Amino acid sequence: MxxxxxxxxxxxxxxxxxxxxxxxxxxxxxxxxxxxxxxxxxxxxxxxxxxxxxxxxxxxxxxxxxxxxxxxxxHRTPVRQPLETIRQAFLWSDTRRVSKTGTVSLHSNSYEVDPLLAGTTVELVYDPFDLDSEITVNNHQGNPAGTAKPVNIGRHVHAKVTNAVKDNDTAAxxxxxxxxxxxxxxxxxxxxTGAPISFADLHDHTTTNHPQPATSTEQS
Structure with missing residues (x-):
């Protein structure tokens, strides 16, 4: 080969x-x-x-x-990761500039972050299927900087996620x-794919192995 x-x-x-x-x-x-x-x-x-x-x-x-x-x-055993660790691996991230009032905009939504981050660039780590929940915030050095709390939510799910679901539903x-x-x-x-079960065959098999009792006429 x-x-x-x-x-x-x-x-x-x-x-x-x-x-x-x-x-x-x-x-x-x-x-x-x-x-x-x-x-x-x-x-x-x-x-x-x-x-x-x-x-x-x-x-x-x-x-x-x-x-x-x-x-x-x-002689090896695969290492199974916790579900939370797996979930974290599939989160999305974007960078945003924090306003003077300590808010950031993300996909038509606004979130409130630590006021000390005002005027800086931060990384927002989020679940594209759930834009209503709090979002993890990292500062410009990549260090944890608290969470971004929802203030005004206009979009609950990322647009790309919605389009992907539609594409799957209409796939040829x-x-x-x-x-x-x-x-x-x-x-x-x-x-x-397993072979389908034939209930008709099961019925015939049961009838063959367990014959019906004779009627009163046959017994006489």
């Missing part, structure tokens, strides 16, 4: 054809996996990595990437042609 970058280029990107129109299954299979969005590309790439790349033996290590990854965890259904990468993607979906 070659260098990962070369492998992606030769085995994955070589199968991709860019188009302006989402392709329907069965359309021009000789043209490769035709995609019209980043979402389609990401779906096919995830499937290819999980179903193909992770299972190909590397010439220099003699192991598949998946086997090498699993072996690296032998991914359709690709029937070809190598489409088959890989189909196998990947199947590996993530």
């Amino acid at each position: 070659a260098d990962p970058t070369n492998t992606v280029t030769s085995q994955f990107l070589g199968e991709i054809t860019v188009t302006d129109t989402p392709m329907l299954p069965g359309t021009d299979p000789s043209a490769g996996s035709q995609i019209s969005s980043v979402e389609e590309l990401n779906t096919l790439f995830t499937a290819w990595v999980n179903m193909v790349y992770h299972h190909q033996q590397h010439s220099s290590t003699g192991q598949t990437p998946l086997a090498r990854w699993e072996a690296s965890w032998e 259904t991914i359709n690709t042609g029937i070809n190598y990468l489409d088959l890989v993607a189909t196998r990947h979906r199947a590996s993530l």
Whole structure:
């Protein structure tokens, strides 16, 4: 197996054809996996990595990437971080100039900070999903400087968060042609989805193994 970058280029990107129109299954299979969005590309790439790349033996290590990854965890235990630490990692930050009255403006909202910070530049660390709560403040040297308390709230959620949610709700259904990468993607979906339960089969099985008692006519 070659260098990962070369492998992606030769085995994955070589199968991709860019188009302006989402392709329907069965359309021009000789043209490769035709995609019209980043979402389609990401779906096919995830499937290819999980179903193909992770299972190909590397010439220099003699192991598949998946086997090498699993072996690296032998005798090791992952360090689980507290939920608060994880939450902190996903907070956003912006710098603002504090007014003479000790307030800052952030996304159509105003907040009150320590009056001693008036006229300085501060960093505001906040949750984009919750602009109503207090915001952590760091001074221009990066040191903690208290919190910014809401004064006038005109926007409760960051605009980019709202737009991202709308984009997810209106995302187009991914359709690709029937070809190598489409088959890989189909196998990947199947590996993530359990077989449905047939309640009709369960009923027939129960009836077969537990026959109904004979009627009074049959007993006589």
